[in-house]
Amino acid sequence: MRHRKLNTRLSRTTKHRKATVSNIMRGLFTSERVVTTVKKAKVTSRYADKVITLAKQNDLSAIRQVEAIFQDKNLVHKLFHEIGPRFTDRNGGYTRVLRYKVRRGDGTEMAILELTEKEIMSPEERAPKTKSAKKKTPEKTVAESKSSAVEQQTAVTKPVVIDEEQSDIDALAQAASDEEIESPEDTTDEEEEKSSE
Amino acid sequence: MPNPKKKMSRTRRNKRRTHYVLEAPQLSTCENCGSAKMPHRICPGCGFYGGRKIVEVEEGV
Ligand SMILES: [Zn+2]
Numbered sequence: 388m389r390h391r392k393l394n395t396r397l398s399r400t401t402k403h404r405k406a407t408v409s410n411i412m413r414g415l416f417t418s419e420r421v422v423t424t425v426k427k428a429k430v431t432s433r434y435a436d437k438v439i440t441l442a443k444q445n446d447l448s449a450i451r452q453v454e455a456i457f458q459d460k461n462l463v464h465k466l467f468h469e470i471g472p473r474f475t476d477r478n479g480g481y482t483r484v485l486r487y488k489v490r491r492g493d494g495t496e497m498a499i500l501e502l503t504e505k506e507i508m509s510p511e512e513r514a515p516k517t518k519s520a521k522k523k524t525p526e527k528t529v530a531e532s533k534s535s536a537v538e539q540q541t542a543v544t545k546p547v548v549i550d551e552e553q554s555d556i557d558a559l560a561q562a563a564s565d566e567e568i569e570s571p572e573d574t575t576d577e578e579e580e581k582s583s584e
Numbered sequence: 585m586p587n588p589k590k591k592m593s594r595t596r597r598n599k600r601r602t603h604y605v606l607e608a609p610q611l612s613t614c615e616n617c618g619s620a621k622m623p624h625r626i627c628p629g630c631g632f633y634g635g636r637k638i639v640e641v642e643e644g645v
Pocket of ligand 1: 614615616617618619627628629630631
């Protein structure tokens with residue numbers, strides 16, 4: 388019996404709920420990671436796992452079942468040729484829900500819904516510069532590409548600090564920009580004091 | 585219509601309100617940067633969760 392399997396209605400009718408879930412899933416499979424409310428993320432996670440299970444089967448029946456959800460042949464192709472094969476060594480648990488932050492307008496808790504197996508680790512949901520930089524270097528491991536992306540970002544924002552050879556990224560993060568602005572003023576004050584003495 | 589028989593005294597009202605207390609959130613420390621954060625959530629300070637960097641955190645925002 389599949390009685391009482393629906394754990395939430397998401398304040399929607401059946402059609403609206405199906406559309407919402409498939410829209411979020413489409414975003415998830417196109418961009419590997421999506422930010423929604425925790426509730427929507429958890430509901431979508433269940434359906435996304437089922438879609439990936441179909442994508443792993445890779446027969447005509449499975450293709451038609453997935454095409455019933457997404458009216459997008461390119462996305463279905465990506466599912467069966469990229470995303471499905473990625474999960475061959477994993478039995479279930481294809482998606483992950485991480486509690487992220489609180490939405491400003493209504494205080495709703497937001498979550499990141501992402502695929503557990505990723506070819507390219509995107510540090511932020513919208514970071515086109517770092518994404519393009521990573522796509523150029525796919526042979527690097529995930530950890531290396533992450534650290535290089537962090538270094539690139541710090542280089543763009545703060546070129547001054549790089550000269551001091553601070554290896555610790557946390558130290559870089561704590562060095563706020565206003566402190567950097569203050570530091571040259573302090574040095575000039577000291578120089579003036581020395582000259583006055 | 586039923587109504588209160590007596591006016592409630594200030595003392596009685598205030599005694600009832602001694603239990604109206606806001607609870608502070610349970611906080612845990614981030615394994616990466618050591619700052620206080622809500623448990624089971626991505627650290628708002630450094631963007632780490634489960635020993636892994638999840639998101640970049642913009643500075644000075
Ligand atoms: Zn942290």
